[in-house]
Amino acid sequence: MSTAANRTAGPDRLWTVDEHLEDILATVRPLEPIELQLLDAQGCVLVEDITVPVSLPPFDNSSMDGYAVRVTDVAGASEEFPAVLTVIGDVAAGQAEPLHVGPGETARIMTGAPLPPGAEAVVPVEWTDGGLGGGPVTGMRARSQTPESAGGHVHVYRSAEARAHVRAKGSDVKAGDRALDAGTVLGPPQIALLAAIGRGTVRVRPRPRVVVMSTGSELVQPDEQLGDGQIYDSNSFALTAAARDAGAIAYRVGAVADDAEILRSAIDDQLVRADLLVTTGGVSVGAYDVVKEALSSVADEDEEGAGIDFRKLAMQPGKPQGFGSIGPDHIPLLALPGNPVSSYVSFELFVRPAIRALMGLDDVHRPxxxxxxTTDKALTSPKGRRQFLRGTYTDGEVTPVGGAGSHLVAALALADALIVVPEDVESVEPGTEVQVVLLG
Known part of the structure; x- marks a missing residue:
């Protein structure tokens, strides 16, 4: 539930950015853990420490295609005086009953195959004649060797130290070691490790399901024909992509017309698949700002604290904001302004941290x-507002792109950072050190 009810609220109150974010993070709670198959757990956060049940690798194995040998049998071997060994058979990866290598013997071994009893090292096939005579195997000849049958001989032209080209049992991780800590986000390398130690499922907090909905009768979907006074709906695409980038499973709902009943019905329909709802547009004071009209009176009479609170924030862009919960399960809802830059900046400041909090991450903020x-002239900022300007960051320097207008989508597409101008600063001179939020 929102803690807004515990504050001195009212239509004229000006909230700070920090107060609004604090209210959101005090409300949003991590999702309950579930057990998932490995591939379904990609992008999720572990809720348990993972201990290695079996050493990795689980046995000594060869890191090369070659011959498993005893060190004494190849001591002093050279091209002039090669060691001649009897090949007793092949050892392939997955072989259940490895051969035993005795004095004067060797076994042809494949990469990843277990080192057979009696053998102490592996000599690469390039150090031998491959059992064919005529000097060391090289080039195309090395790649064309066929497996050696038992009873033949191989000439070895170099000596080998004990454990040469052998991957030791447990050299990666040992049984009982900590493989992964609770709080780890599972990416491809972590999933590979889990599979390698035999874990088929894992307990995680699921990726939050985020529903993004834009509002406005003027919005047209891409690939459709624009009519008079119409614009393409870019916000829902931008915010859906941003939600996925933050780690969520995101669903985009096509633009909803400026009708409070239609909007409320559309929101109700989405509650079944949402852990978080995000709307864009309709939160200001205009006659057709239907999000406020549809949601400002929402309250669950049986549950204290339900409902949406619409606020003014001391920030630019993004002054009008809405936050609260909706539906019997009190699904968090963030209502963002409709101008593209305002919407995106608001997402980065408020929605992204909420998504990361739902995932159970400790660090929810952008760096x-x-x-x-670096700019040709001073930046200006309205007094009492925290301004977020788009910029590009390179090697300790940040350069503004575009202006302060909240409609400048092209400039937003070039930005990889937000330049933060504090509330008590009205002008920033070139060469000044500023705070920067990195978006990439």
Whole structure:
């Protein structure tokens, strides 16, 4: 439930960015853990420490195609005086009953195959004649060798130290070692490790399901013909992509017309598949700002704290915002302004941290750094507002792109950072060190 009810609220109150974010993060709770198959757990956060049940690799094995030998049998071997060994058979990966290598013997061995009893090292096939005579195997000849049958001989032209070209049992991880810590986000390398130690399922917090919905009768879907006064719906695409980038499973709902009943019905329909709802548009004070009209009176009479609170924030862009919960399960809802830049900046500041909090991550924020402002003229900022300007960051320097207008989508597409101008600063001179939020 939103903690807004515990604050001094009201239509004229100006919230700070930090207060609004604090309210969101105090409300959003991590999703309950579930057991998932490995591939279904990609992108999810572990809720348990993973201990290795079996050493990896589980046995000594060869890192090369070659011959498993005893060190004494190849001591002093050279091209002039090769060691001649009897080939007793082949050892392939997955072979259940390895051969035993005795004095004067060797076994042809494949990469990953277990080192047979009696053998102490592996000599690569390139150090031998491959059992064919005529000097060391090289080039195309090395790649064309066929498996050696038992009873033949191989000439070895170099000596080998004990354990040469042998991967030791447990050299990666040992049984009982900690493989992964709780809180780890599972990417491809982590899933590979889990599979390698025999884990088929894992307990995680699932990726949150985020439904993104844009509003406005003027919105047309891409590939459709624009009419008079119409624009293409870019916000729902941008925010859906941003939600996926944040780690969510995101669903985009086509633009909803400026009708409060239709919007409320559309939201109700989406509650069944949402852990978080995001709307864009219709949160200001205009006659057709239907999100406020549809949701400002929403309340669950049986549950304290339900409902949506619409606020003014001391920020630019993104002054109008809405936040609360909706439906019998109190699904969090963030209502963002409709201008494209306002919508995207609001997502980065408020929605992305909410998604990361639902995932159970400790660090929910984008990284922030200090950088030197490079620009031809001073930046201006409205007094009492925290301004977020788009910029490009390179090697400790940040350069503004576009202007302060909240409709400048082309400039937004070039930006990889947000330049933060504090509330008490009205002008920033070139060369000044500023706070920067990195978006990439």
């Amino acid at each position: 922030t750094i200090r950088a030197t402002l």
